[in-house]
Every structure is written in C-alpha cells, then in structure tokens.
Amino acid sequence: MTQPERQIMDFIEKHIQTQGYSPSVTEIMLGIGYKSRGSVHRYIDSLVRKGLLLRESGRNRGLTLPEKPKIPLLGRIAAGMPIEAIPESECVDFYEKLNCPGLYQLIVSGDSMIDAGICDGDSVLIQPAQSAPNGAIVVALIDGENATLKRIYQRDGRVTLKAENPAYEPQYYRPEQVQVQGVLFCLARFYR
Amino acid sequence: MTQPERQIMDFIEKHIQTQGYSPSVTEIMLGIGYKSRGSVHRYIDSLVRKGLLLRESGRNRGLTLPEKPKIPLLGRIAAGMPIEAIPESECVDFYEKLNCPGLYQLIVSGDSMIDAGICDGDSVLIQPAQSAPNGAIVVALIDGENATLKRIYQRDGRVTLKAENPAYEPQYYRPEQVQVQGVLFCLARFYR
DNA sequence: CTTGCCTGTTCTCGATTTGTTCTATATAGT
DNA sequence: ACTATATAGAACAAATCGAGAACAGGCAAG
Structure with a gap:
C-alpha cells in the first residue's frame, strides 16, 4: 500500500467507524486535501484491485471493508465458573500473529511432550533459530541425524534435552552433538 | 552477495517492511548514499539475476521480495526420530482454516482439561452451536449461570460433563440444566 | 412523474517521477 | 602505464500523478 493509498484507507476506515457508512469520493477528496475526484477514484480502484477494499458497484457510498479473520476474545472460562467477560471485546488477529517470517509447521508424532500439553498429531509452528534460551522447547537435531522436539537446557558445558513425559529420561549431550533448528512459536x- | 548488494538488499527489505511497498531507485540511492541512480540500478540487476529479488518490469516501484510461503508443512517430528519429510511442501493456510463465521476465543483458566492437553492460559476457539456429539469438548452453561469447558456425554436421559483431570469427578445433570453454547474448534x- | 444535486466513473492534459541505458570519470590492482 | 571495475552524471522513454472536464446513473424533494 503506497502512502496515498494508506491515507485514503485510513480515512475510509475512520469514516465507516464513526458514521457507520462509506464516505463519498468527494468527501475523501476534501478530507485528504485533493482537488480532483479522479485522482481519489484511481487510488480506490487500486485498493479494490488489491482486495484491500470492497465496492458495491452501482451504489453510492458503496465501499466496505473486507472482513479480516478476527476472532473476538470474549473472556475467560474455567471449571465450574461463569465466563468472566473481558470488558472491551478485544479482537485477536491470528493472521497478524502468525505473520512471522520463516515460520514453518511440523506435526507432532508421539507422546514425549504430553505433560507440556503437546499431544500426538498436534501442529507446532516453529520459528527458525540457531540458539534458544534455557527451558525453551526447541526442534533439535542430534548428531546431524535425528530431529526431535524437546525442552532444552544448556549448562555446565553440556546440553540436556528433556522430554515432558515421566516415561522418558532426560538425554545428555556434548554441545557439538546438538544443533538447534528452531524454537517452538505456537x-x-x-x-473439527 | 557482495557488500553493496547486501546493503541495497537490506534497504529494500526494510523499506518494504516499514512502508509496505518497494522503494524507487532514487530513494535507494539517497538512502545508501550514492550519487547516481545508474550504479544502484546495476546492483539491482545483479540481485534480480541471482533470484534474490523480483522485479515487475514496466512498473514503477515494482521490486518485491521472493515470496515466502505461508506456513510450509515440513513433516512429522517425533521423539528420537528424524523428521519424516512430507513429499510436497504442503502449505497450510491458517487464514482459510480459521475463516469460520462466528468463531470466538476464550482463554482457559484452570487445569480441569489438562489431560486433554488444554492448559491454563491457552486460547480456545469456539464454534457456536446448540448441540454437540457425544464426547465432544464444549462450552456448557450450567443452570444458566456457570459456563465451563468440558467433555460432554448425553445418554440415558442425563448429561455428563467430564473434566479431563483425575482430580475432578464427572458431573451429572438433567438435560434441561445444561445448555451447549459452542463446540471446541481449535x-x-x-x-513467544 | 420531473427536476436538480450528488455520486461514480471515465477521459485527457501537463508536470513530475521513475526505470533504463549510455558515456565519461575516478579508483584500485597489476 | 594499462586494465578492470565502480561511480557519476546525462539523456530518454515510459509510468505515475494530480487537476480538471464531461457524462450517466442514483437519489431525494417537489
């Protein structure tokens, strides 16, 4: 989005939010400070072509904002307690949250992280990294062969990879044996 | 990538990230400190030839970064096993998956579903519904007062709400006491 | 209905920006 | 001094921009 496009987009969003309906091209022109409707119209065309704006053709003031996958955050839910409402209906934009460059997905196989609430078949989103803080859950490559999802601790000159399942013992390695490939992001x- | 190429690449990336669109050759020139557009253009040519940069010919400000996939699904990861690559680098479009009308989010409070891998502080995305199949995890309103996240079973004319935590006993209700508000979707x- | 204004849309024009190519100059390495 | 390379700067065509004119359809008042 170029600078004038951004400006026009902001104006439209604000107008729809405050007035409840789309502004006219002339209103945008005056609001932004242009002297020609043609110019504004060209930018709107561009925004519509990019899918950042929707237009009901043949209607006046027919601009609408495309729906983003925002998911309203309603409150907290607990065992045996009512939903504790969160005052403003916050919206979480998962698209935004997941818009993290380099992220990739793995499917978890096995139960070794079950006590961390990571189950067989879950998707884990991994952020590529070469190192990780102690206690983080990482994808670690062991001896250049085996990749595994474990909690990592680095201290006293050795690396511990700890499963979150009492059935699995912690494994100890020399630092050069373990290569961190990424950190658990989500x-x-x-x-369904 | 040579040093000036690296410098120009960084400038372009930063500009696209902050402004949302490609810089012009003149802007790069000023930003880096060159006094000629020709030189910058030469480096851009080189970057495009190497595939590190994409150019929409005939368009102004038509530089784009090679597209990064949404979230590639790389494979399965297990305890002590190598990543089992999934042949085609499938991509998961979370935008698509979460684009489910009516979805709302709740934050889990408490440990009553811990054995289902649902922990204190997790986000659950709920799909509004009035009923649910046996065994589904639902948001249930009890006696019109208390909302809770539980696994539901309906049989023999009574409703069982079962926590996934041995510390909590299943609770039995008459059907008219329990109102399903939604089904756990994600x-x-x-x-991080 | 008709009328008149607002609105959306399309078009052209001139000015500016932009991508591109070219040549000349400066610099570094041999 | 010679060559290879990097930079500066000029030049040109195309794209883009803002202004303005023109026209048809929407919309509400009379």
Whole structure:
C-alpha cells in the first residue's frame, strides 16, 4: 500500500467507524486535501484491485471493508465458573500473529511432550533459530541425524534435552552433538 | 552477495517492511548514499539475476521480495526420530482454516482439561452451536449461570460433563440444566 | 412523474517521477 | 602505464500523478 493509498484507507476506515457508512469520493477528496475526484477514484480502484477494499458497484457510498479473520476474545472460562467477560471485546488477529517470517509447521508424532500439553498429531509452528534460551522447547537435531522436539537446557558445558513425559529420561549431550533448528512459536490443534 | 548488494538488499527489505511497498531507485540511492541512480540500478540487476529479488518490469516501484510461503508443512517430528519429510511442501493456510463465521476465543483458566492437553492460559476457539456429539469438548452453561469447558456425554436421559483431570469427578445433570453454547474448534497456544 | 444535486466513473492534459541505458570519470590492482 | 571495475552524471522513454472536464446513473424533494 503506497502512502496515498494508506491515507485514503485510513480515512475510509475512520469514516465507516464513526458514521457507520462509506464516505463519498468527494468527501475523501476534501478530507485528504485533493482537488480532483479522479485522482481519489484511481487510488480506490487500486485498493479494490488489491482486495484491500470492497465496492458495491452501482451504489453510492458503496465501499466496505473486507472482513479480516478476527476472532473476538470474549473472556475467560474455567471449571465450574461463569465466563468472566473481558470488558472491551478485544479482537485477536491470528493472521497478524502468525505473520512471522520463516515460520514453518511440523506435526507432532508421539507422546514425549504430553505433560507440556503437546499431544500426538498436534501442529507446532516453529520459528527458525540457531540458539534458544534455557527451558525453551526447541526442534533439535542430534548428531546431524535425528530431529526431535524437546525442552532444552544448556549448562555446565553440556546440553540436556528433556522430554515432558515421566516415561522418558532426560538425554545428555556434548554441545557439538546438538544443533538447534528452531524454537517452538505456537501450538495449534484442530478439532473439527 | 557482495557488500553493496547486501546493503541495497537490506534497504529494500526494510523499506518494504516499514512502508509496505518497494522503494524507487532514487530513494535507494539517497538512502545508501550514492550519487547516481545508474550504479544502484546495476546492483539491482545483479540481485534480480541471482533470484534474490523480483522485479515487475514496466512498473514503477515494482521490486518485491521472493515470496515466502505461508506456513510450509515440513513433516512429522517425533521423539528420537528424524523428521519424516512430507513429499510436497504442503502449505497450510491458517487464514482459510480459521475463516469460520462466528468463531470466538476464550482463554482457559484452570487445569480441569489438562489431560486433554488444554492448559491454563491457552486460547480456545469456539464454534457456536446448540448441540454437540457425544464426547465432544464444549462450552456448557450450567443452570444458566456457570459456563465451563468440558467433555460432554448425553445418554440415558442425563448429561455428563467430564473434566479431563483425575482430580475432578464427572458431573451429572438433567438435560434441561445444561445448555451447549459452542463446540471446541481449535486450540492455540503462543510461546513467544 | 420531473427536476436538480450528488455520486461514480471515465477521459485527457501537463508536470513530475521513475526505470533504463549510455558515456565519461575516478579508483584500485597489476 | 594499462586494465578492470565502480561511480557519476546525462539523456530518454515510459509510468505515475494530480487537476480538471464531461457524462450517466442514483437519489431525494417537489
């Protein structure tokens, strides 16, 4: 989005939010400070072509904003307690949150992280990294062969990879044996 | 990538990230400190030839960064096993997956669903519904007062709400006491 | 209905910006 | 001094921009 496009977009968003309906091209022109409707119209065309704006053709004031996958955050839910409403209906833009360059997805196989709430079949989103803070959950490559999802601790000159499952013992390695490939960024599990 | 190429690449990346669109050759020139557009243009040519930069010919400000995939699905990861690559680098479009009308988000409070891998502080995305199949995890309103996240079973004329935590006993209700508000659609947990 | 204004849309024009190519100059390495 | 390379700067065509004119359809008042 170029600078004038951004300016026009902001104006439209603000107008729709405050007035409840789309501004006219002339109103945008005056609001932004242009002296010609043609110019404004050209920018609107561009925005519509990019899908950043929707237009109901043949209607006056027919501009609408495309729906973003915003998911309203309603409150907290607990065992046996009512939903504690969160005052302003915050919206979480998952698209924004996940717009993290380099992110990739792996599907978890096995139960070794079950006590961390990571189950067989879950999707984990990994942010590429060469190192990680102690206690982080990472994708670690061991001896250049085996990649595994574990909690990592680096101290006393050795690396510990700890599963979150009492059935698995922590594994100890020399630092040169373990290569961090990425850090756990997000867990996603779909039920339907 | 030579040093000036690296410098120009960084400038372009930064500009696209902050402004949302490509810089012009003149802007790069000023930003880096050159006094000629020709030189900058030569480096851009080189970057395009190497595939490190894309150019929409015939358009002004038509430089784009090679597209990074949404979130590539790389494979499965397991305890002590190598990543089992998935042949085609499938891409998961979370935008698409979450574009489910009516979806709303709740933050989980408490440990009553811990054995289902749902932890304190997790986000659950709920799809509004009036009923749910046996065994589904639902948001249930009890006696019109208390909302809770539980696994639901309806049989023998009574409703069982079962926590996934041995510390909590299943609770039995008459059907008219329990109102399903929604079905668990997705679990999301952010680590960073 | 008709009328008149607002609105959306399309077009042209001149000025400016931009991508591109070219040549000349400066610099570094041999 | 010679060559290779990097930079500066000029020049040109195309794209873009803002202004303004013109026209048809929407919309509400009479």
